[in-house]
Amino acid sequence: MTPMPRLHTHTYATTVTWTGNLGTGTSGYRDYRRDHDITAEGHPLIPGSSDPTFRGDPTRWNPEELLLTALSQCHMLAYLHLCADNGIVVTAYVDHATGTMTTDNTGSGHFTEALLHPQVTVADPDTVEAATTLHDDAHRVCFIANSVNFPVRHRPVTRAT
Known part of the structure; x- marks a missing residue:
């Protein structure tokens, strides 16, 4: 009989913070930016957005x-x-x-x-x-x-x- 492999659990934590409020929140589809920051403890910030097709910033990661x-x-x-x-x-x-x-x-x-x-x-x-x-x-x-x-x-x- 083959022994069952031992399972090990690994937990990861990240934070996504929306930075695209232009002053009126999500009052309309075109009234906010999709920009956000992706962070994790001890790591550099990753600037995120949506794909440009979905009104995102093409200079940020989607x-x-x-x-x-x-x-x-x-x-x-x-x-x-x-x-x-x-x-x-x-x-x-x-x-x-x-x-x-x-x-x-x-x-x-x-x-x-x-x-x-x-x-x-x-x-x-x-x-x-x-x-x-x-x-x-x-x-x-x-x-x-x-x-x-x-x-x-x-x-x-x-x-x-």
């Missing part, structure tokens, strides 16, 4: 970008951990992730997919194939990818220095 960023970060961190555990030396990593969201005429919407495009450089040419394969394992253990209800795919490119 929730959709932050969700896609969380998926990309989680995959990268899981991947780098697996590479270190498997003796693969990664010297560079960049991911130009994309995500697709659909909305309907009621204003509701959801992500339909996220696609990660990790570009990885490894020190040893003999590890390129193994390094590429580890993306599948990183996807399986990524906390954020395991928490969303839409497909998260990856198309890695691995090269040696």
Whole structure:
């Protein structure tokens, strides 16, 4: 009989503070800004807003970008951990992730997919194939990818220095 894995609980706390009151609150759809600040103890402030399509400030992060960023970060961190555990030396990593969201005429919407495009450089040419394969394992253990209800795919490119 296989023993049950022990579960560990991790708790996170953030604060989102709306800063977009122009003096009349939400008296009308066009009468307020979507600006807000995202903070957590010990971290720098992240300026947030809504997507410009929804009257947001294009110079601030929106929730959709932050969700896609969380998926990309989680995959990268899981991947780098697996590479270190498997003796693969990664010297560079960049991911130009994309995500697709659909909305309907009621204003509701959801992500339909996220696609990660990790570009990885490894020190040893003999590890390129193994390094590429580890993306599948990183996807399986990524906390954020395991928490969303839409497909998260990856198309890695691995090269040696």
